[in-house]
Amino acid sequence: MIRGRTAKNISSDWNIDALEEKNRLQRKYRILMGDLEAARIHTQEYIHKQWLEIDVLCKQYMEVQEKLNVSQSQPYRQSDRHCGQQLRALLKRCDQLDKDMERERLIQVKLKQEIQCIQKELEDSKLQFQAQEFEEFNGNKLENKLEHTQNCINMKMAEKHQLKKEVDKLHMDRVQFQQLRRNLDKELQKIQRDINDVVDITMAAQNERMKAHMKMMMMMKEKKRIDEFMATEYREWTGLDDALSHRHGESSRYVGRLEMKEKCWTSSEVSEEDLKELFRRLQEVISEEDLDMLVTKLFQGEERNFNLYKYLNEQNSTSEGLKHQITELKEKIEEINEEDRKKEQEHQNILKQMKVQWRDTKAQTLEYQSRTKQVAETLDQIYTGVKRVFDKINCDRAALEDMLCDSSGIKYSSVMIYLKMVEENIDELLAIQNFIKSKVQVHDPELSEEEKQTSDFEPPSCSDDELLPIPHEDDVSSGKTLESV
Numbered sequence: 221m222i223r224g225r226t227a228k229n230i231s232s233d234w235n236i237d238a239l240e241e242k243n244r245l246q247r248k249y250r251i252l253m254g255d256l257e258a259a260r261i262h263t264q265e266y267i268h269k270q271w272l273e274i275d276v277l278c279k280q281y282m283e284v285q286e287k288l289n290v291s292q293s294q295p296y297r298q299s300d301r302h303c304g305q306q307l308r309a310l311l312k313r314c315d316q317l318d319k320d321m322e323r324e325r326l327i328q329v330k331l332k333q334e335i336q337c338i339q340k341e342l343e344d345s346k347l348q349f350q351a352q353e354f355e356e357f358n359g360n361k362l363e364n365k366l367e368h369t370q371n372c373i374n375m376k377m378a379e380k381h382q383l384k385k386e387v388d389k390l391h392m393d394r395v396q397f398q399q400l401r402r403n404l405d406k407e408l409q410k411i412q413r414d415i416n417d418v419v420d421i422t423m424a425a426q427n428e429r430m431k432a433h434m435k436m437m438m439m440m441k442e443k444k445r446i447d448e449f450m451a452t453e454y455r456e457w458t459g460l461d462d463a464l465s466h467r468h469g470e471s472s473r474y475v476g477r478l479e480m481k482e483k484c485w486t487s488s489e490v491s492e493e494d495l496k497e498l499f500r501r502l503q504e505v506i507s508e509e510d511l512d513m514l515v516t517k518l519f520q521g522e523e524r525n526f527n528l529y530k531y532l533n534e535q536n537s538t539s540e541g542l543k544h545q546i547t548e549l550k551e552k553i554e555e556i557n558e559e560d561r562k563k564e565q566e567h568q569n570i571l572k573q574m575k576v577q578w579r580d581t582k583a584q585t586l587e588y589q590s591r592t593k594q595v596a597e598t599l600d601q602i603y604t605g606v607k608r609v610f611d612k613i614n615c616d617r618a619a620l621e622d623m624l625c626d627s628s629g630i631k632y633s634s635v636m637i638y639l640k641m642v643e644e645n646i647d648e649l650l651a652i653q654n655f656i657k658s659k660v661q662v663h664d665p666e667l668s669e670e671e672k673q674t675s676d677f678e679p680p681s682c683s684d685d686e687l688l689p690i691p692h693e694d695d696v697s698s699g700k701t702l703e704s705v
Contacts, residue, residue, distance in 0.1 A: 376642075383602055404584065446545075606638050615642060
């Protein structure tokens, strides 16, 4: 059952709540007082700053007022009016000067037009005079120019023939180089085939050697087993041989005695005492008193000795067969070792021959590489000469680029096209030269015989170049091209 609260407890709770509320209000009051103090300090600082700004503005106002009073005085007003009059006069003067400058500019334009007209008339008169002079000295100039062009064309033709010879020589060198390269490829393929054959033979010999080694190991194990078996059998055989020889000796002695006794019996010279003595000795040896049993044991001993003798003969024949097999195995092992030594010697000889062939092939490769480098340098020189001639005679580069679809420069596959264009341009120049010479001969019939021969010079036909095949660029070891200048 819940106990009721007393009035004292209720009042104590109210006092606690009131104290907590009081403390909360006091904290809030202190916070508000702190905020009020901070606001007051901030307001005072702001008011102080405003007063300082008011003082500064008052000082500035006083200075401006003083300057205004000074400017509004009588002397300054008169000075301002005088300056204004001077400025208006200067502006009028500037306007007048602008008008004068515009008028002078128009006059200068008219003068320039007149000067241009006069210069044009002078140029026309000069051109007429030059035309007259050109008509007078045209023959001499054309002759000098023709002679110079003829000399240049002769030089270019000589260079062209020289380049053509070098190209023919390089073509022959290329054919020889390709032939040598094919031969070297064939030799290399042959050497590779020989190497592969030697490797196959070596691998086969190695396999045979491994098989022979495994077989020899098996034979050695079999020989070891046979030796152990032979040793065991030999020990048994020696033991049996000793026992058999001992018993055979005893039996032979007793048989000899019995034979002697029988002889004595047959000769009726054996006495009863001798027989008793012989029987007694046999009993001592065989430990048997019954005569029938004694005879039976003697026959059994003889039969056992005969069987042991047969067994020994069989073991001897078996041991002889095993010895013969061991001898054959040893001979086979020696033959296999001899074959291995021969194959190893052949392998070493083949390796030496291959090394010698490799050194020779390497030396030939270096020689061919040096020759290829020389051919590439010669081709570069030819490309440079063709490019120089091509530029000097001003060939149509756009048509060449359209024909080749490439502007990277002269290559091995395009040098003949360059030479063909050079030859065509030279043919055109020679045709122009012949035409000019014919015109000069009409006006100057005293032309020298040497110049006539020079004018009658026939250029080589392009069919000579068409005989030369244009190889692919990959056929040349050096893929160098000349860059455009």
